[in-house]
Amino acid sequence: MPNNRKIDVFFSASAEDVIRRFMKVAERTMPNASLVPIILWSIGGKFTNKVTGEVTKLGPDVDVGAIDPKDLADELIVPMGGLKVAIRLPDELQAADRLKIDFSDGSFVVANN
Amino acid sequence: MCSFHLLGRWSLRSFNELKKRWDDNVGCRRYHPGLLIKDAGLVLGADTILVRMGETRSGAKALAVEADRERLLSLLGVSYWDKVPPGIVKNIEKASEQWRRGERALAHIHLAFTGLPRLESTDDAYRRYLAEALLDDGLPPREMLAELGLGRTVRQLDKFDPDQPRVPAGSGHESGQWTADGSLASTSAGEDPASISADEDHRVQLAGDVIHVGVLVGVGHAYSPGEIPSTTCHYESAFGDFERYYLGIVKCPGIRRVP
Numbered sequence: 231m232p233n234n235r236k237i238d239v240f241f242s243a244s245a246e247d248v249i250r251r252f253m254k255v256a257e258r259t260m261p262n263a264s265l266v267p268i269i270l271w272s273i274g275g276k277f278t279n280k281v282t283g284e285v286t287k288l289g290p291d292v293d294v295g296a297i298d299p300k301d302l303a304d305e306l307i308v309p310m311g312g313l314k315v316a317i318r319l320p321d322e323l324q325a326a327d328r329l330k331i332d333f334s335d336g337s338f339v340v341a342n343n
Numbered sequence: 344m345c346s347f348h349l350l351g352r353w354s355l356r357s358f359n360e361l362k363k364r365w366d367d368n369v370g371c372r373r374y375h376p377g378l379l380i381k382d383a384g385l386v387l388g389a390d391t392i393l394v395r396m397g398e399t400r401s402g403a404k405a406l407a408v409e410a411d412r413e414r415l416l417s418l419l420g421v422s423y424w425d426k427v428p429p430g431i432v433k434n435i436e437k438a439s440e441q442w443r444r445g446e447r448a449l450a451h452i453h454l455a456f457t458g459l460p461r462l463e464s465t466d467d468a469y470r471r472y473l474a475e476a477l478l479d480d481g482l483p484p485r486e487m488l489a490e491l492g493l494g495r496t497v498r499q500l501d502k503f504d505p506d507q508p509r510v511p512a513g514s515g516h517e518s519g520q521w522t523a524d525g526s527l528a529s530t531s532a533g534e535d536p537a538s539i540s541a542d543e544d545h546r547v548q549l550a551g552d553v554i555h556v557g558v559l560v561g562v563g564h565a566y567s568p569g570e571i572p573s574t575t576c577h578y579e580s581a582f583g584d585f586e587r588y589y590l591g592i593v594k595c596p597g598i599r600r601v602p
Binding site: 243244246247250252256260263270271272273274275276277279280288291293295296297298301302311 | 573587
């Protein structure tokens with residue numbers, strides 16, 4: 231059940247550009263899937279370099295993914311141009327009246343002012 | 344506003360006509376304080392055309408950046424008084440490429456990436472209007488820049504050799520790139536440049552960096568007494584495998600950007 235709470239979400243031009251480009255790649259990677267973009271936070275992770283085997287620990291971040299709409303639970307759904315974007319963020323952020331999502335230096339940045 | 348020598352190119356009558364045209368028509372138009380692509384081309388200020396709209400061989404509308412490169416840099420040099428960002432032509436080529444594809448929003452996003460400050464004043468627009476008129480009157484761009492003392496922009500022009508072979512517009516990533524021997528400077532007859540996609544290998548380059556993605560290959564859940572359960576999503580990509588941890592039992596996105 232999508233979250234229909236009203237929240238003013240603003241995407242910067244750079245964030246919108248990255249989300250749209252990501253979705254183009256995602257649609258080509260899984261052409262038969264009907265995916266929607268989702269901005270989501272994670273508490274960490276790790277990356278294993280295929281060539282060197284080096285393992286890098288990843289810190290908490292906010293990034294973009296593509297998800298099957300059937301897998302959405304109570305995420306916020308906000309329009310971005312002609313695209314609908316799901317947002318899964320910490321409750322503290324989603325309780326704000328206004329969110330600004332920016333993309334800077336290779337990372338997404340979320341501000342609630 | 345404009346050097347005496349430059350204005351001396353025009354007779355008093357033609358200068359007065361130019362001034363009257365500004366006062367009667369151009370000066371009262373709505374200004375574009377930033378770059379904008381219109382049907383006529385890339386415009387700034389009072390519809391001063393920095394780059395004219397042309398057509399690719401397939402008939403698609405695209406900015407004639409290559410042909411108008413000197414005009415573009417010269418008018419920007421005059422507009423921003425010799426402070427033209429070095430990578431601006433690349434941004435405008437990318438904007439043109441998106442415009443050709445019908446992606447108007449993306450085209451203007453690329454224009455925003457030029458980082459040019461907004462020019463709000465009438466003086467800026469009038470100076471640009473006069474410079475455009477001089478160029479349209481046949482004044483060589485380098486001569487105009489030299490007269491105005493805009494040496495830095497002249498040096499930017501000097502770095503560009505118009506005779507060096509370049510990959511034609513509409514050739515994906517390589518559009519407008521210089522080539523050492525011209526080997527990429529032509530496409531085979533009948534080949535539609537639009538069919539040469541930059542996206543064939545599951546990546547896209549628009550804003551200077553490439554987006555790579557990983558595909559979900561596994562999901563794990565962790566339950567520890569007294570703690571919030573968590574979800575681990577496992578992804579595979581061309582560069583390596585990665586995991587992302589989430590609080591709670593959540594569904595994993597099928598695709599994620601490679602960290």
